[in-house]
Amino acid sequence: MRFSGWRVLKEGLTGNKGWGPQWRDPEPKRDYDVVIIGGGGHGLATAYYLAAEHGITNVAVLEKGYLGGGNVGRNTTIVRANYYLPGNSEFYSHSLRLWEGLEQELNYNAMMSQRGILNLYHNDGQRDAAVRRGNSIINQGDDAELLNRDQVRALAPYLNFDNNRFPIMGALMQRRAGTARHDAVAWGFARGADMRGVDLIQNCEVTGIDVEAGKVTGVQTSRGVIRAKKVALAAAGRSGQVAAMAGLTLPIESHVLQAFVSEGVKPLIDQVITFAEGHLYISQSDKGGLVFGSYLDFYSSYAARGNLPMVEHTMENCVAMVPAVSKARLLRSWGGIMDMTPDGSPIIDHAPIDGLYLNCGWCYGGFKATPGSGNAYAHLIATDRPHGAAAWFKLDRFRSGYGLMDEEGTGAQHNLH
């Protein structure tokens, strides 16, 4: 089934009776070439690129809940390629380029909206950092512009420019950044993978990873044993728990990150705005809700719900930045489990067990990585060589210290930054 304007028109005129399920609901087979653990954005994108670019279709994605029920459907939907450090910057650049052609490639409306991002700066030091970051982004081949206070005011007049604590001096802008509808991205990749023969198995929890003589042979699941030549982790916040099934300890701490949505209001915020001093990001959804978030809840947890001190902190920052928000009612909030690494950068690599692959450590930035991560991970699984854009994402860097990309500057303990 292809989507098109004509199809929408035809269905509209004929009672919308022709839409079918977007993917099959198959029983798991006994044996696959590749089993992917986790039906979030990264697992589904990996399955799609394995089939679409490498012709590997004897693949199962095993998801313990429902497709897209994890972080891919819980994030604040921001897509950008404005990372600073080598290793990260070329990867996110690759990912943004994939985003730009994704809807056409998948024939699926992921509501990709390149509305631009403004990273506000509030003092001279932050301005200097923004200049350096901007130069690095331009060097990478992506776009960045330094805006002064008046230019920011012209784009976002509702911001609080006269806040004594956090005066707005300007912003680093990336016009190609923006937002995409998060769960539609998961559905688009799921549909694309399914159309190429990948089995998407929901309600199938992996409970064990079978290893014989140093080689992976399959997985134990809530729906029985499934054998596989290759097993690929894509379990995001649960990566530490899943890796432990193969006897591995990963350099990952799991923390909760919360998101908030207000009631729908008239169009107010055109871009994505981030507030450097208090660490807040805000955008407006197509339904009118203001979507925002801030820091992690600063203790390790697997509970996907947030705590009140961070709610208070986030509201305080939000009202300091956009005073008009104080008049809106908060509609809902939720949490997701983040797989935090000590250097704030991800891992896409072989595990030290033959046939086992790792994709984890996305911290709070893995949504924008979805196509790039799936693309690079599929390349690694298919060829056993790292993709050029993800060549730095080695597990070994945490042992050797070579190749660390301390993008966050928070060090090993995220609750201490």
Ligand SMILES: Cc1cc2nc3c(=O)[nH]c(=O)nc-3n(C[C@H](O)[C@H](O)[C@H](O)COP(=O)(O)OP(=O)(O)OC[C@H]3O[C@@H](n4cnc5c(N)ncnc54)[C@H](O)[C@@H]3O)c2cc1C
């Ligand atoms: C509140 C919030 C805001 C965020 N905002 C942004 C943002 O604006 N921009 C951005 O780039 N990133 C953002 N992120 C981060 C981003 O959402 C994640 O980094 C990314 O979604 C993680 O990859 P994923 O989509 O594959 O994860 P998930 O969707 O969590 O997929 C992992 C899947 O593995 C499954 N699983 C786990 N264990 C097992 C098992 N044993 N057996 C079978 N299945 C299993 C889970 O059920 C889950 O569905 C945000 C995250 C949160 C929570």
